[in-house]
Amino acid sequence: MSEIVPSHSLALYLCLAGCVAVTVLPKILPVTFLRGDSLHPLFRRWLDFVPVAVMSALVGSEVFFYEGHFNCGLSNLFLVVSLPTLLLAWKSQNYFLTIAVGLVLVILARASGLY
Amino acid sequence: MEQASSASPAVVGIKRALPILLGYLPVGFAFGVLAVKNGIPPSVACAMSVLMFSGSGQLMFAGLLGAQASSLSIIAAVGIVNLRYLLQSAAEAPWLTGLPRLQRFLLGLGLTDETFAVHVTALQKGWARNLTTLFVCNHLAQLGWVGGTVLGAFCGGLVHDVRPLGLDYALPVMFLALLVLQCVSRLHVLVALFTLLLACGLKYVGMTQWNIALATIIGAGLGALLVSRRERHE
Numbered sequence: 001m002s003e004i005v006p007s008h009s010l011a012l013y014l015c016l017a018g019c020v021a022v023t024v025l026p027k028i029l030p031v032t033f034l035r036g037d038s039l040h041p042l043f044r045r046w047l048d049f050v051p052v053a054v055m056s057a058l059v060g061s062e063v064f065f066y067e068g069h070f071n072c073g074l075s076n077l078f079l080v081v082s083l084p085t086l087l088l089a090w091k092s093q094n095y096f097l098t099i100a101v102g103l104v105l106v107i108l109a110r111a112s113g114l115y
Numbered sequence: 116m117e118q119a120s121s122a123s124p125a126v127v128g129i130k131r132a133l134p135i136l137l138g139y140l141p142v143g144f145a146f147g148v149l150a151v152k153n154g155i156p157p158s159v160a161c162a163m164s165v166l167m168f169s170g171s172g173q174l175m176f177a178g179l180l181g182a183q184a185s186s187l188s189i190i191a192a193v194g195i196v197n198l199r200y201l202l203q204s205a206a207e208a209p210w211l212t213g214l215p216r217l218q219r220f221l222l223g224l225g226l227t228d229e230t231f232a233v234h235v236t237a238l239q240k241g242w243a244r245n246l247t248t249l250f251v252c253n254h255l256a257q258l259g260w261v262g263g264t265v266l267g268a269f270c271g272g273l274v275h276d277v278r279p280l281g282l283d284y285a286l287p288v289m290f291l292a293l294l295v296l297q298c299v300s301r302l303h304v305l306v307a308l309f310t311l312l313l314a315c316g317l318k319y320v321g322m323t324q325w326n327i328a329l330a331t332i333i334g335a336g337l338g339a340l341l342v343s344r345r346e347r348h349e
Binding site: 011012014015016018019020022023024026027028029030031032033034035036037039042044045046047048049050051052053054055056057058059060061062063064065070077078081082085086089090093095096098099100102103104106107110111 | 134155172176186193198199201202204208223231236278280284288289291293298303307308310312315327337
Protein backbone atom coordinates (compact mmCIF):
# COMPACT_ATOMS: atom_id res chain seq x y z
CA MET A 1 0.00 0.00 0.00
CA SER A 2 2.72 2.48 0.92
CA GLU A 3 4.13 1.95 -2.59
CA ILE A 4 1.15 3.58 -4.28
CA VAL A 5 1.06 7.37 -4.43
CA PRO A 6 -2.27 8.78 -3.21
CA SER A 7 -2.95 12.32 -4.34
CA HIS A 8 -2.85 15.19 -1.86
CA SER A 9 -0.65 13.35 0.58
CA LEU A 10 2.83 13.41 2.01
CA ALA A 11 3.82 10.63 -0.40
CA LEU A 12 2.81 12.76 -3.39
CA TYR A 13 4.91 15.67 -2.16
CA LEU A 14 7.92 13.48 -1.41
CA CYS A 15 7.68 11.93 -4.86
CA LEU A 16 7.39 15.40 -6.35
CA ALA A 17 10.44 16.62 -4.41
CA GLY A 18 12.41 13.67 -5.78
CA CYS A 19 11.31 14.47 -9.33
CA VAL A 20 12.23 18.13 -8.93
CA ALA A 21 15.70 17.06 -7.74
CA VAL A 22 16.33 14.65 -10.63
CA THR A 23 15.15 17.34 -13.07
CA VAL A 24 17.01 20.37 -11.71
CA LEU A 25 20.31 18.71 -10.78
CA PRO A 26 21.18 17.47 -14.32
CA LYS A 27 20.31 20.92 -15.67
CA ILE A 28 22.50 22.92 -13.29
CA LEU A 29 25.42 20.70 -12.24
CA PRO A 30 27.49 20.55 -15.46
CA VAL A 31 26.96 24.15 -16.49
CA THR A 32 27.70 25.42 -12.97
CA PHE A 33 30.77 23.33 -12.23
CA LEU A 34 32.29 22.32 -15.57
CA ARG A 35 35.04 24.68 -16.66
CA GLY A 36 34.28 25.07 -20.34
CA ASP A 37 37.76 26.22 -21.33
CA SER A 38 39.65 23.25 -19.87
CA LEU A 39 37.89 20.39 -21.62
CA HIS A 40 39.68 17.79 -23.71
CA PRO A 41 39.35 18.68 -27.44
CA LEU A 42 37.77 15.33 -28.27
CA PHE A 43 35.21 15.79 -25.48
CA ARG A 44 34.38 19.28 -26.78
CA ARG A 45 33.94 17.88 -30.26
CA TRP A 46 31.57 15.27 -28.83
CA LEU A 47 29.64 18.00 -26.98
CA ASP A 48 29.27 19.90 -30.27
CA PHE A 49 27.18 17.03 -31.63
CA VAL A 50 24.99 16.65 -28.53
CA PRO A 51 22.35 19.20 -29.68
CA VAL A 52 21.66 17.54 -33.04
CA ALA A 53 21.82 14.06 -31.49
CA VAL A 54 19.38 14.81 -28.64
CA MET A 55 16.90 16.42 -30.98
CA SER A 56 16.93 13.59 -33.52
CA ALA A 57 16.56 10.97 -30.77
CA LEU A 58 13.54 12.87 -29.44
CA VAL A 59 12.01 13.30 -32.91
CA GLY A 60 12.44 9.61 -33.69
CA SER A 61 10.79 8.33 -30.55
CA GLU A 62 7.94 10.86 -30.79
CA VAL A 63 7.14 10.55 -34.49
CA PHE A 64 7.59 6.83 -35.13
CA PHE A 65 5.68 5.78 -32.00
CA TYR A 66 2.12 6.96 -32.49
CA GLU A 67 -0.20 6.53 -29.52
CA GLY A 68 2.29 4.32 -27.75
CA HIS A 69 3.14 1.87 -30.53
CA PHE A 70 5.79 1.71 -33.24
CA ASN A 71 4.13 2.60 -36.53
CA CYS A 72 5.83 3.53 -39.79
CA GLY A 73 2.71 3.29 -41.95
CA LEU A 74 0.12 5.73 -43.26
CA SER A 75 -2.04 5.21 -40.18
CA ASN A 76 0.58 7.09 -38.14
CA LEU A 77 -0.75 10.65 -38.31
CA PHE A 78 2.38 12.16 -36.75
CA LEU A 79 4.59 10.53 -39.37
CA VAL A 80 2.31 11.57 -42.26
CA VAL A 81 2.15 15.18 -41.02
CA SER A 82 5.86 15.31 -40.20
CA LEU A 83 6.93 14.73 -43.83
CA PRO A 84 5.50 17.96 -45.32
CA THR A 85 6.34 19.78 -42.07
CA LEU A 86 9.95 18.66 -42.35
CA LEU A 87 10.10 19.92 -45.93
CA LEU A 88 8.63 23.27 -44.83
CA ALA A 89 11.10 23.54 -41.94
CA TRP A 90 13.99 22.83 -44.30
CA LYS A 91 12.89 25.32 -46.96
CA SER A 92 11.72 28.13 -44.68
CA GLN A 93 14.15 27.68 -41.75
CA ASN A 94 11.31 29.29 -39.81
CA TYR A 95 10.63 27.76 -36.41
CA PHE A 96 7.35 29.61 -35.76
CA LEU A 97 5.83 28.83 -39.17
CA THR A 98 6.84 25.16 -38.91
CA ILE A 99 5.10 24.64 -35.56
CA ALA A 100 1.97 26.52 -36.59
CA VAL A 101 1.56 24.61 -39.87
CA GLY A 102 2.31 21.26 -38.20
CA LEU A 103 -0.37 21.80 -35.56
CA VAL A 104 -2.93 23.01 -38.11
CA LEU A 105 -2.31 19.91 -40.27
CA VAL A 106 -2.95 17.62 -37.28
CA ILE A 107 -6.12 19.50 -36.35
CA LEU A 108 -7.39 19.37 -39.97
CA ALA A 109 -6.58 15.67 -40.34
CA ARG A 110 -8.49 14.80 -37.18
CA ALA A 111 -11.39 17.15 -37.97
CA SER A 112 -11.75 15.52 -41.40
CA GLY A 113 -12.33 12.18 -39.73
CA LEU A 114 -9.44 10.48 -41.53
CA TYR A 115 -7.56 9.98 -38.23
CA MET B 116 15.73 34.20 -37.26
CA GLU B 117 17.55 37.21 -35.80
CA GLN B 118 19.67 39.19 -38.21
CA ALA B 119 19.29 42.70 -36.82
CA SER B 120 22.44 43.29 -34.81
CA SER B 121 21.13 46.78 -34.04
CA ALA B 122 18.15 45.44 -32.09
CA SER B 123 18.47 45.69 -28.33
CA PRO B 124 19.44 42.49 -26.48
CA ALA B 125 16.03 42.31 -24.77
CA VAL B 126 14.24 42.52 -28.13
CA VAL B 127 16.45 39.76 -29.51
CA GLY B 128 15.53 37.67 -26.46
CA ILE B 129 11.80 38.30 -26.97
CA LYS B 130 12.04 37.39 -30.66
CA ARG B 131 13.90 34.24 -29.79
CA ALA B 132 11.38 33.27 -27.11
CA LEU B 133 8.18 33.88 -29.12
CA PRO B 134 8.20 30.66 -31.16
CA ILE B 135 9.02 28.69 -28.00
CA LEU B 136 6.20 30.45 -26.20
CA LEU B 137 3.84 29.46 -29.02
CA GLY B 138 4.77 25.82 -28.49
CA TYR B 139 4.86 25.88 -24.68
CA LEU B 140 1.36 27.33 -24.23
CA PRO B 141 -0.40 24.31 -25.79
CA VAL B 142 1.97 21.74 -24.27
CA GLY B 143 1.68 23.40 -20.84
CA PHE B 144 -2.09 23.43 -21.27
CA ALA B 145 -2.08 19.74 -22.14
CA PHE B 146 0.04 19.01 -19.06
CA GLY B 147 -2.35 20.97 -16.81
CA VAL B 148 -5.35 19.05 -18.15
CA LEU B 149 -3.62 15.68 -17.81
CA ALA B 150 -2.26 16.45 -14.33
CA VAL B 151 -5.68 17.31 -12.90
CA LYS B 152 -7.26 14.29 -14.61
CA ASN B 153 -4.67 12.08 -12.90
CA GLY B 154 -5.35 13.41 -9.43
CA ILE B 155 -2.75 16.16 -9.06
CA PRO B 156 -4.24 19.28 -7.41
CA PRO B 157 -4.24 22.27 -9.84
CA SER B 158 -2.01 24.36 -7.57
CA VAL B 159 0.55 21.52 -7.38
CA ALA B 160 0.50 21.17 -11.18
CA CYS B 161 1.36 24.86 -11.50
CA ALA B 162 4.10 24.56 -8.87
CA MET B 163 5.59 21.71 -10.89
CA SER B 164 5.84 23.93 -13.97
CA VAL B 165 7.66 26.56 -11.90
CA LEU B 166 10.03 24.13 -10.16
CA MET B 167 10.65 21.46 -12.81
CA PHE B 168 10.15 23.32 -16.12
CA SER B 169 10.45 20.09 -18.07
CA GLY B 170 7.74 18.99 -20.49
CA SER B 171 8.72 15.35 -20.88
CA GLY B 172 9.45 14.88 -17.16
CA GLN B 173 6.20 16.46 -15.99
CA LEU B 174 4.07 14.61 -18.54
CA MET B 175 5.74 11.38 -17.48
CA PHE B 176 5.09 12.17 -13.80
CA ALA B 177 1.38 12.77 -14.46
CA GLY B 178 1.05 9.69 -16.65
CA LEU B 179 2.76 7.35 -14.19
CA LEU B 180 0.82 8.78 -11.26
CA GLY B 181 -2.37 8.02 -13.15
CA ALA B 182 -1.08 4.50 -13.79
CA GLN B 183 -0.60 4.01 -10.01
CA ALA B 184 3.17 3.58 -10.23
CA SER B 185 5.25 3.64 -7.05
CA SER B 186 7.06 6.81 -5.95
CA LEU B 187 10.49 5.36 -6.53
CA SER B 188 9.71 4.11 -10.02
CA ILE B 189 8.30 7.54 -10.94
CA ILE B 190 11.43 9.31 -9.70
CA ALA B 191 13.65 6.80 -11.52
CA ALA B 192 11.73 7.16 -14.80
CA VAL B 193 11.80 10.96 -14.66
CA GLY B 194 15.50 10.92 -13.75
CA ILE B 195 16.44 8.66 -16.65
CA VAL B 196 14.44 10.69 -19.18
CA ASN B 197 16.14 13.82 -17.85
CA LEU B 198 19.66 12.46 -18.29
CA ARG B 199 19.75 14.33 -21.58
CA TYR B 200 19.79 17.61 -19.58
CA LEU B 201 23.13 16.48 -18.18
CA LEU B 202 24.46 16.26 -21.75
CA GLN B 203 22.88 19.53 -22.85
CA SER B 204 24.10 21.37 -19.75
CA ALA B 205 27.63 20.09 -20.39
CA ALA B 206 27.38 21.12 -24.07
CA GLU B 207 26.33 24.63 -23.03
CA ALA B 208 29.22 25.00 -20.57
CA PRO B 209 31.95 25.91 -23.12
CA TRP B 210 29.75 28.70 -24.47
CA LEU B 211 29.33 30.23 -21.00
CA THR B 212 33.02 30.27 -20.14
CA GLY B 213 34.00 33.34 -18.13
CA LEU B 214 30.61 33.99 -16.56
CA PRO B 215 30.27 34.02 -12.75
CA ARG B 216 29.15 30.71 -11.29
CA LEU B 217 25.80 32.14 -10.03
CA GLN B 218 24.84 33.24 -13.53
CA ARG B 219 25.75 29.89 -15.02
CA PHE B 220 23.61 28.27 -12.30
CA LEU B 221 20.66 30.54 -13.14
CA LEU B 222 21.05 29.86 -16.86
CA GLY B 223 21.10 26.15 -16.03
CA LEU B 224 17.73 26.47 -14.28
CA GLY B 225 16.26 27.85 -17.50
CA LEU B 226 17.62 25.02 -19.65
CA THR B 227 15.07 23.06 -21.66
CA ASP B 228 15.36 21.20 -24.96
CA GLU B 229 14.08 24.31 -26.72
CA THR B 230 15.98 27.11 -24.96
CA PHE B 231 19.17 25.05 -25.19
CA ALA B 232 18.68 24.47 -28.91
CA VAL B 233 17.95 28.08 -29.86
CA HIS B 234 20.83 29.47 -27.80
CA VAL B 235 23.39 26.98 -29.02
CA THR B 236 22.24 27.35 -32.64
CA ALA B 237 22.68 31.13 -32.38
CA LEU B 238 26.09 30.78 -30.72
CA GLN B 239 27.25 28.30 -33.36
CA LYS B 240 26.22 30.82 -36.03
CA GLY B 241 28.47 33.42 -34.44
CA TRP B 242 26.07 35.29 -32.19
CA ALA B 243 27.97 37.28 -29.54
CA ARG B 244 26.74 35.97 -26.21
CA ASN B 245 24.50 38.39 -24.33
CA LEU B 246 23.16 37.73 -20.83
CA THR B 247 20.07 39.90 -21.21
CA THR B 248 19.02 38.00 -24.32
CA LEU B 249 19.63 34.64 -22.61
CA PHE B 250 17.65 35.50 -19.48
CA VAL B 251 14.80 37.30 -21.28
CA CYS B 252 14.36 34.32 -23.60
CA ASN B 253 14.48 31.71 -20.81
CA HIS B 254 12.06 33.57 -18.55
CA LEU B 255 9.56 34.34 -21.31
CA ALA B 256 9.64 30.68 -22.32
CA GLN B 257 8.94 29.62 -18.74
CA LEU B 258 6.18 32.23 -18.48
CA GLY B 259 4.49 30.55 -21.45
CA TRP B 260 4.98 27.14 -19.89
CA VAL B 261 3.54 28.16 -16.50
CA GLY B 262 0.75 30.20 -18.15
CA GLY B 263 -0.31 27.23 -20.26
CA THR B 264 -0.27 24.99 -17.18
CA VAL B 265 -2.44 27.43 -15.18
CA LEU B 266 -5.01 27.54 -17.98
CA GLY B 267 -5.01 23.76 -18.37
CA ALA B 268 -5.12 23.02 -14.63
CA PHE B 269 -7.89 25.46 -13.74
CA CYS B 270 -9.96 25.53 -16.94
CA GLY B 271 -9.11 22.08 -18.30
CA GLY B 272 -12.45 20.67 -17.16
CA LEU B 273 -13.95 22.31 -20.26
CA VAL B 274 -11.80 20.13 -22.51
CA HIS B 275 -12.60 16.44 -22.72
CA ASP B 276 -9.83 15.43 -25.08
CA VAL B 277 -6.73 17.35 -26.19
CA ARG B 278 -6.30 15.31 -29.38
CA PRO B 279 -8.77 17.21 -31.64
CA LEU B 280 -6.80 20.37 -30.74
CA GLY B 281 -3.59 18.73 -31.93
CA LEU B 282 -1.93 19.40 -28.57
CA ASP B 283 -0.29 15.97 -28.44
CA TYR B 284 1.67 16.94 -31.59
CA ALA B 285 2.96 20.24 -30.13
CA LEU B 286 6.03 18.68 -28.51
CA PRO B 287 6.99 16.47 -31.51
CA VAL B 288 6.70 19.37 -33.98
CA MET B 289 8.84 21.60 -31.75
CA PHE B 290 11.52 18.91 -31.70
CA LEU B 291 11.27 18.54 -35.47
CA ALA B 292 11.66 22.28 -36.11
CA LEU B 293 14.64 22.47 -33.74
CA LEU B 294 16.26 19.44 -35.34
CA VAL B 295 16.14 21.03 -38.79
CA LEU B 296 17.79 24.19 -37.43
CA GLN B 297 20.56 21.99 -36.00
CA CYS B 298 21.33 20.28 -39.32
CA VAL B 299 23.97 22.78 -40.47
CA SER B 300 26.22 20.39 -42.41
CA ARG B 301 26.09 17.06 -44.22
CA LEU B 302 27.82 15.48 -41.24
CA HIS B 303 25.12 16.78 -38.90
CA VAL B 304 22.43 15.28 -41.14
CA LEU B 305 24.26 11.96 -41.06
CA VAL B 306 24.52 12.04 -37.25
CA ALA B 307 20.83 12.99 -37.04
CA LEU B 308 19.70 10.07 -39.23
CA PHE B 309 21.90 7.61 -37.36
CA THR B 310 20.75 8.78 -33.91
CA LEU B 311 17.10 8.85 -34.96
CA LEU B 312 17.25 5.25 -36.17
CA LEU B 313 19.18 4.16 -33.09
CA ALA B 314 16.73 5.82 -30.67
CA CYS B 315 13.80 4.19 -32.50
CA GLY B 316 15.53 0.80 -32.52
CA LEU B 317 16.30 0.96 -28.81
CA LYS B 318 12.75 1.99 -28.00
CA TYR B 319 11.39 -0.75 -30.27
CA VAL B 320 13.26 -3.45 -28.36
CA GLY B 321 11.79 -2.19 -25.11
CA MET B 322 14.21 0.48 -23.91
CA THR B 323 11.59 3.17 -23.47
CA GLN B 324 13.36 5.41 -20.95
CA TRP B 325 17.09 5.03 -21.55
CA ASN B 326 16.83 5.25 -25.34
CA ILE B 327 17.20 9.06 -25.65
CA ALA B 328 20.31 9.37 -23.47
CA LEU B 329 21.99 6.27 -24.89
CA ALA B 330 21.29 7.13 -28.54
CA THR B 331 22.55 10.68 -27.91
CA ILE B 332 25.81 9.50 -26.36
CA ILE B 333 26.50 7.11 -29.24
CA GLY B 334 25.26 9.45 -31.99
CA ALA B 335 27.35 12.40 -30.77
CA GLY B 336 30.27 9.95 -30.51
CA LEU B 337 29.90 9.08 -34.18
CA GLY B 338 29.97 12.78 -35.06
CA ALA B 339 33.09 13.42 -32.96
CA LEU B 340 34.80 10.38 -34.48
CA LEU B 341 34.07 11.44 -38.06
CA VAL B 342 35.29 15.01 -37.45
CA SER B 343 38.50 13.72 -35.88
CA ARG B 344 39.12 11.35 -38.80
CA ARG B 345 38.50 14.08 -41.35
CA GLU B 346 40.97 16.41 -39.61
CA ARG B 347 43.62 13.70 -39.51
CA HIS B 348 43.27 13.21 -43.29
CA GLU B 349 43.63 16.93 -44.00
